[in-house]
Amino acid sequence: MLIFWIFRSWFGLGEISSGDTGFYFLETLKSFPGFPYLWSYNALGSYSSLIYFFPYLILPLRLLSILGFSWVLIERMAWYWPFLPLSLFSSYYLYKLVLPKAKLRFLASFIYLFNTYILMIVGGGQVSIFLSYAIAPLVLGLFIQLINDSKTNDEWLIKKALFTGMILAVQVSFEPRLAFITLMAVGGYLLLQLFNSKLRMTSLAKNLGIPLIVTFFLHFYWLLPSLILRKASFSPTFTFGGWAEFLSFGQFSDSLSLLHPNWPENIFGKTYFFRPEFLLLPILAFSTLLFSQRIKNLVQKKNLLFFASLGLMGAFLAKGTNPPFGEVYLWLFKNVPGMNLFRDASKFYLLTALSYSILIPFSLSEIHKRLSTKNLLFSTKNYLTRIFLLLVFCYLLLLIKPAIGGELNGTFKTKKIPHDYLVLKEFLISQPEFFRTFWVPKQQRFGFHSNNHPVISSESFSTDTVCLEPFCSFRVEMPENWGEKCFPNDRCYVRELSFFLNPQTEKVLAAMAIKYIIVPFDSEGEIFMAERQYNHQQREEVETFLETIAWLEKVEVTEKIAVYQVSDYQDHFFLADASVVKSIKMINPTKYLVSLEIDQPPATLVFSETYDELWQMKIDGETISSQLYLGFLNSFFIEQTGDLEVMVEFSGQQYVYWGGIVSLLTLLLSGGYLVFSFRQRKA
Amino acid sequence: MLKRAKKLVLKHKVYLLGIFCLGLIWDIFFNPQIFDLAVLILMFLWILTVFSFKFEPQASFVLAAVSYGISFVFQFFDKEMIMEKGASWFFLFLLVGLVQAFVRGFSKNEKRH
Numbered sequence: 001m002l003i004f005w006i007f008r009s010w011f012g013l014g015e016i017s018s019g020d021t022g023f024y025f026l027e028t029l030k031s032f033p034g035f036p037y038l039w040s041y042n043a044l045g046s047y048s049s050l051i052y053f054f055p056y057l058i059l060p061l062r063l064l065s066i067l068g069f070s071w072v073l074i075e076r077m078a079w080y081w082p083f084l085p086l087s088l089f090s091s092y093y094l095y096k097l098v099l100p101k102a103k104l105r106f107l108a109s110f111i112y113l114f115n116t117y118i119l120m121i122v123g124g125g126q127v128s129i130f131l132s133y134a135i136a137p138l139v140l141g142l143f144i145q146l147i148n149d150s151k152t153n154d155e156w157l158i159k160k161a162l163f164t165g166m167i168l169a170v171q172v173s174f175e176p177r178l179a180f181i182t183l184m185a186v187g188g189y190l191l192l193q194l195f196n197s198k199l200r201m202t203s204l205a206k207n208l209g210i211p212l213i214v215t216f217f218l219h220f221y222w223l224l225p226s227l228i229l230r231k232a233s234f235s236p237t238f239t240f241g242g243w244a245e246f247l248s249f250g251q252f253s254d255s256l257s258l259l260h261p262n263w264p265e266n267i268f269g270k271t272y273f274f275r276p277e278f279l280l281l282p283i284l285a286f287s288t289l290l291f292s293q294r295i296k297n298l299v300q301k302k303n304l305l306f307f308a309s310l311g312l313m314g315a316f317l318a319k320g321t322n323p324p325f326g327e328v329y330l331w332l333f334k335n336v337p338g339m340n341l342f343r344d345a346s347k348f349y350l351l352t353a354l355s356y357s358i359l360i361p362f363s364l365s366e367i368h369k370r371l372s373t374k375n376l377l378f379s380t381k382n383y384l385t386r387i388f389l390l391l392v393f394c395y396l397l398l399l400i401k402p403a404i405g406g407e408l409n410g411t412f413k414t415k416k417i418p419h420d421y422l423v424l425k426e427f428l429i430s431q432p433e434f435f436r437t438f439w440v441p442k443q444q445r446f447g448f449h450s451n452n453h454p455v456i457s458s459e460s461f462s463t464d465t466v467c468l469e470p471f472c473s474f475r476v477e478m479p480e481n482w483g484e485k486c487f488p489n490d491r492c493y494v495r496e497l498s499f500f501l502n503p504q505t506e507k508v509l510a511a512m513a514i515k516y517i518i519v520p521f522d523s524e525g526e527i528f529m530a531e532r533q534y535n536h537q538q539r540e541e542v543e544t545f546l547e548t549i550a551w552l553e554k555v556e557v558t559e560k561i562a563v564y565q566v567s568d569y570q571d572h573f574f575l576a577d578a579s580v581v582k583s584i585k586m587i588n589p590t591k592y593l594v595s596l597e598i599d600q601p602p603a604t605l606v607f608s609e610t611y612d613e614l615w616q617m618k619i620d621g622e623t624i625s626s627q628l629y630l631g632f633l634n635s636f637f638i639e640q641t642g643d644l645e646v647m648v649e650f651s652g653q654q655y656v657y658w659g660g661i662v663s664l665l666t667l668l669l670s671g672g673y674l675v676f677s678f679r680q681r682k683a
Numbered sequence: 684m685l686k687r688a689k690k691l692v693l694k695h696k697v698y699l700l701g702i703f704c705l706g707l708i709w710d711i712f713f714n715p716q717i718f719d720l721a722v723l724i725l726m727f728l729w730i731l732t733v734f735s736f737k738f739e740p741q742a743s744f745v746l747a748a749v750s751y752g753i754s755f756v757f758q759f760f761d762k763e764m765i766m767e768k769g770a771s772w773f774f775l776f777l778l779v780g781l782v783q784a785f786v787r788g789f790s791k792n793e794k795r796h
């Protein structure tokens with residue numbers, strides 16, 4: 001009942017798109033690729049080998065949209081609904097595995113599902129993180145079984161190892177960083193068990209090697225291009241130590257108390273004073289250490305010590321660079337391979353959540369046991385245990401009072417698509433030709449986009465802190481009258497747009513195939529912000545500024561969204577001289593067939609996507625490499641004349657195909673083996 | 684050399700405990716900032732104390748509980764620094780206690796084998 005109450009928005013109708021979760025119209029979903037591609041058509045096109053999310057973020061959405069489900073159902077079926085049973089089951093499973101005789105098992109699931117960390121992640125729409133979080137106890141539990149069962153060596157263990165590999169692969173496809181943290185926990189457990197002389201190293205290596213190998217090969221479709229091409233898939237600035245310091249919001253008391261620093265409003269960077277009620281949580285968790293001294297079962301005792309250490313490690317890492325020993329996190333971030341992926345240290349709350357979901361129910365069950373075995377009158381004893389359970393439950397509910405009271409925002413509230421965005425969508429899809437839209441300062445979550453109409457945000461190129469080509473060098477001195485009403489030391493949106501005053505911007509926007517400049521209607525109050533609040537004046541000033549740009553023509557589409565047309569915008573492919581592009585056929589985001597009519601060679605075919613040396617053109621059996629055009633687009637030099645048909649493709653994609661074959665074979669072999677042996681066993 | 688150091692520690696174990704207690708009180712209540720080196724030195728002193736008095740892991744756990752109690756109480760007086768210090772010492776004492784518990788567990792395990 002509590003689940004249905006807290007997550008009630010998930011069981012109703014209405015959009016729950018919020019925070020990191022995007023909103024997709026059916027037309028957008030149908031334009032999603034049916035295969036993982038290294039080149040994304042989003043924005044101006046970009047390379048990314050980190051396409052691990054394809055099996056859950058892209059494929060199910062596309063399939064469900066083809067089957068005719070609406071987005072309201074698709075997001076729930078693919079992401080939100082699976083989270084609840086997954087996290088409930090996997091935390092229950094881990095507790096039962098680690099402490100088979102302990103009572104109050106439901107509390108393990110309660111603590112794992114209803115802590116402030118995961119409620120904030122869920123509320124913020126961080127789908128990949130909450131799904132990976134949901135499956136983490138299952139992964140850890142399966143590995144613990146493999147480590148403990150290494151004494152025996154039978155077919156059953158191989159099956160379990162294969163199954164573990166497949167589950168780990170699922171977790172990696174949700175969020176590799178949380179899978180990394182889960183494996184850190186597995187590593188800790190293994191280290192602990194290595195001191196146990198009874199372990200047989202060969203079978204241990206086999207039992208742990210199989211799942212890791214299976215995971216590696218299931219993800220071979222993106223690992224192979226990553227290993228061969230060795231191209232950066234994200235900005236190297238993300239790994240600067242300054243990021244780790246900037247994003248360390250949680251203090252030690254927060255992380256020890258499993259209290260998310262942004263609880264409950266979930267406004268990025270806005271931290272709150274500590275709440276004393278949370279201080280009881282670590283006391284409950286670590287009082288296990290006092291009870292554990294009396295446990296006779298050595299394995300269970302070691303398990304409890306392990307989970308206590310895990311909780312401490314999680315709390316220490318989740319506070320990031322904050323004192324004490326903040327330098328340790330910074331050192332790990334800079335020097336330990338893989339740790340530079342954790343700019344935001346709060347991901348380590350996972351370890352604390354895993355730990356507390358074991359320790360707290362155990363402590364409470366021990367207190368409960370002692371209360372029920374005290375030498376008291378039967379009736380008193382009965383009342384005592386009941387009152388104790390009631391108090392515990394009330395306390396745990398008190399911790400998540402804002403969730404029960406409906407105070408949480410994000411995905412805990414449903415939204416309605418503003419009519420203006422439906423009108424804009426119809427306006428855009430009524431134009432079948434390829435063009436991009438340029439949103440100032442960024443795309444609104446209900447803004448339409450597809451592979452035929454990708455979206456670019458101006459803030460990707462120019463803000464106070466970002467200055468990227470092609471617009472960076474076009475920035476000019478902004479007249480003083482613009483941005484007069486902006487708050488000091490806060491973002492001033494209009495002043496970021498000075499590049500519009502440069503006459504060269506028009507030509508560049510046209511070459512980027514941008515047809516419309518759009519100033520969104522900020523229906524959710526999350527774009528035009530000043531002092532962490534929506535500020536309408538900021539939006540108005542941006543609109544007024546764009547109206548002064550002579551080469552932009554305002555188009556009346558809808559009242560609340562301002563749309564401006566760029567005259568003479570170019571197509572996806574165009575020739576930089578008088579020759580003609582007759583037709584363009586997109587086979588997939590990494591392959592295009594283009595028909596040309598060239599009167600006077602040489603000609604330059606411009607491909608309006610971000611320049612990458614792996615783009616190449618094939619013409620008459622000859623391969624031509626891409627050259628820079630305007631310093632950021634692709635272009636190909638053509639010496640032939642007459643009617644030509646050329647193939648433009650991204651050469652790195654071939655590695656995805658090869659890797660994909662290996663991944664598919666691994667899936668078929670390991671899945672087939674598991675199904676076959678299961679049936680055989682049943683027979 | 685090591686034996687001499689051990690002898691010295693055992694001989695002055697009461698002073699060690701005294702210095703540690705004073706240092707801990709100074710760090711929590713009078714040191715206006717979190718100073719990692721001071722924390723390290725105090726932790727080292729506590730480890731020496733545990734070693735010389737042959738304390739059970741429970742001693743560290745009790746100290747952890749006391750530190751956390753301080754953190755809890757000072758939360759109500761808006762003394763954020765003392766609260767954070769209490770939380771930090773809670774963590775450090777638990778860490779020492781856990782290591783002790785592990786070491787004891789393994790040595791018992793080895794004896795059994």
